Amino acid sequence: MDIKRWMTVLPTVEHLRPARCPCCDAAGRPVDGPLVMRGHGLRERQVYGPRAAGGAPQQVTVQARRYRCSACRAVLLVVPRGLLPRRRYAAAAIGWVLARIGLDGATTPAVRTEVCCSTILGVAAAERWLAPSRWIEASRRGQLFPRLGRHGAQSPRAQVAERTAMQLVALSPRGRAGDRAAHLAFRGAALAA
Numbered sequence: 001m002d003i004k005r006w007m008t009v010l011p012t013v014e015h016l017r018p019a020r021c022p023c024c025d026a027a028g029r030p031v032d033g034p035l036v037m038r039g040h041g042l043r044e045r046q047v048y049g050p051r052a053a054g055g056a057p058q059q060v061t062v063q064a065r066r067y068r069c070s071a072c073r074a075v076l077l078v079v080p081r082g083l084l085p086r087r088r089y090a091a092a093a094i095g096w097v098l099a100r101i102g103l104d105g106a107t108t109p110a111v112r113t114e115v116c117c118s119t120i121l122g123v124a125a126a127e128r129w130l131a132p133s134r135w136i137e138a139s140r141r142g143q144l145f146p147r148l149g150r151h152g153a154q155s156p157r158a159q160v161a162e163r164t165a166m167q168l169v170a171l172s173p174r175g176r177a178g179d180r181a182a183h184l185a186f187r188g189a190a191l192a193a
C-alpha cells in the first residue's frame, strides 16, 4: 500500500500482518493455532521528499505498524510501499536525486532544494548535504535498492550515480514521450523499494 492511501486510513493490524516471520519463517497466522505475528504497537516514521516527481518537497509522518513474532521474538516494522529501510527520504526522492546528479549533472545544493523542504533546509542550510554520497556508496555495495546489483569498488561516485539512475529509469513504467530522466527515475525508484 502506498503512502497516500496509508495516510488516509491507517491499515488495520490484520490487514498488514506478515504471512510469515522473515526471521524464523513461522506462519504469521497458522490455521490451527494461536497468532504468531502479533501487533506490537505503532512507531512514527518521518518521510522526506516530494510526493510527485518535480513536486514541492514535503515532510510527513507516517505510523508504521510493528509486529512481534511469538516464535522467535523478532520485532518487525511494516511501512508503506516506497520506503527503504533506515532511509528518511522516500525511495522515489532518492531516485530523483541520483538522476539529477548522475544524469543531469546537477549540483548537490541545487538538488537539495528540490527534495528537502524548507524546515529541514533552514536548520541544516550551512552544512554540506552528505545524504547523496551515502546513497551512492550504499548503491555501490548493492545495499540501497534491494532489487539492484552492486557496482565496482573503484568506480567513481558520479558513475555509480549515473548507472543506478539508469537502472531506475529502466524500471519505470513507460511515461509520456519527452519525460525527463529524473521523472522516470522517481517512478522507477518507487517500484524498486
Ligand SMILES: [Zn+2]
Pocket (backbone or CB within 6 Å): 021, 022, 023, 024, 025, 026, 069, 070, 071, 072, 073, 074
Ligand atoms: Zn520469528
